[in-house]
Amino acid sequence: MPKALSAHSNISASPAFMQNLRDIAEITPLLVVLLGLFGGAVVLGILQSFGYAPWFGINEFPTTQYFERLWFSSDFWVSLGLTLYYGFAATLIGLVISVPLSIALSKKFKSSRLFGALTRLPLMVPYTVGIALALVMLGNGGLFSRISAGLGLIDDPSQFVRVLKSHWGYGIIAVYVWKQVPFMTLTLSAVLARKGEDTVEAAMVLGASSRQIFWRVTLPQIMPGIVSASLICFAFNIGAFEAPLILGGGYPDTLPVLAWRYFQDANYAFQLQGMAVVVSLALVSGVFLGAYLLGYRRWERARGRV
């Protein structure tokens, strides 16, 4: 019996039943949208990757040939490796920056609000703006190239080190970090603000060093924020399309770009191949998500919190 009912159950006619009905009615639109869009996409994606596409005149369901063709080609594994590398590197660098940044900004100094707002700017603008900034800063004709020419290091744009258009993906990672540090910092700052400074001060009074305070007090407190922020950023990074397409090293592409190329192909049959790429990508991200959450649960249990 929901708690809120007890206060007024003697007023309305058949409160429990009516209330339940109303709850169901209020949550239905959300369920319809989520299951319709999301569930529909998942079911169709899986069906199509197994060869069900009667609207193209293809119905080989169930066949695993699209997955086989994909998984037995070495290019797929290179693409997967690149996708995961960009995702992991950017998430990790973002965390390493945003954890200390959120702690520094949580100390209230005179201009902390101004600096907080300044570092939040990338959260507010599109990824494509970040890509434009990467081009103007890191490209062969960009500002860093001009500065190295000014320092006498190079004397032609083509001699500038390939920051963009390389499989090392420095440009891609730089854009992800630029855009996601504000997201992570905002999330962690909100967690820090709610926890307050009491426990940190208690630890300080008890004589803990600042390193001990960080590892034993602050970090465990903000761990839930770290877990969910990094999950969201990682999932976004491996599903992103525009940054690898513009700033990446070209073939072999990351998986989202590969899938898009299949879909743009004039031959409709390639769409099924593209769907196999998409399902593989979702599978991989699901596996990493599950492993990460499982590891986190175990960590929490080891600390006796759950």
Added chain:
Amino acid sequence: MTGQTSKPRDLKAISPWQRLLVLTMATFTIAPFAPLIIQSLAFRWAWPNILPTVWWHEQRERSPFPLAWDYVFSPSSRVGEATINTLGIGIAVTLLCLLICLPAARVLAQRNFHGKSQLEFLIALPLLLPEAAIGIALLMIFIALGLAGTYAGVIVVHLIPTIPYMVRMLTAVYQGHGTEAEDHARILGANRSQIFFRVTLPMILPGVIAGCLFTFLVSTNLFLLTFFIGQGHIITLPTLLFAKISGGALDATGAGIALIASIPGIILLIFTDRFIRNYPLAE
């Protein structure tokens, strides 16, 4: 002895390392905009000059207005159309999302039922699956339904990445204020709409505003789903900029469009930061 009661100290109060980190990140964030602005105002900017070889005002007699901005504000750049689309879609998505999420958030905040944690996981799932996977699979459905390349299709697909944030922020607000005030109003004889508009809404308004602003922000910044579902028929600022820079080079007009695409976010940052600041976006 808590942070709130002590007076704000100046920047020197935090340790040198923290000061260095904050200043470095502020520079890393803001500085790249400088060459973008310079590029949009340059007439000619030959390599390897740090500043333009010829600024636009040195060529005033040939073009009274910076060339890049002249193009950006001309109809042929389609910037005006893209701006209207971006803002219109953003407002429509925000209202629709609020309409769907507000009742659901009340139930999630105030009731306990079987499968609640599973439902919460389902709501978070759109953020945890790669956007490209969702976008491509949905594109097939939307083509079959005739929604691909339409405003309706783009607005509906924008619900996917916005619903998780909206539900989370609204649920947090509902949890924060309990149901006592509504119970009192009900006992005093207020009807359902009176309770909602006179009691509940004023109490949850800050959270509703924060949720709406963030939803609007996510929608206006969304590229991939607009690009996939819009099929090139629906142009927004992010997709217009993408078309301009997809070749891997940025010219003066591209710089101008990038600056225009940043303006909604900068306005939101200046005027609405205090609303969004204190909400955990993810936890």
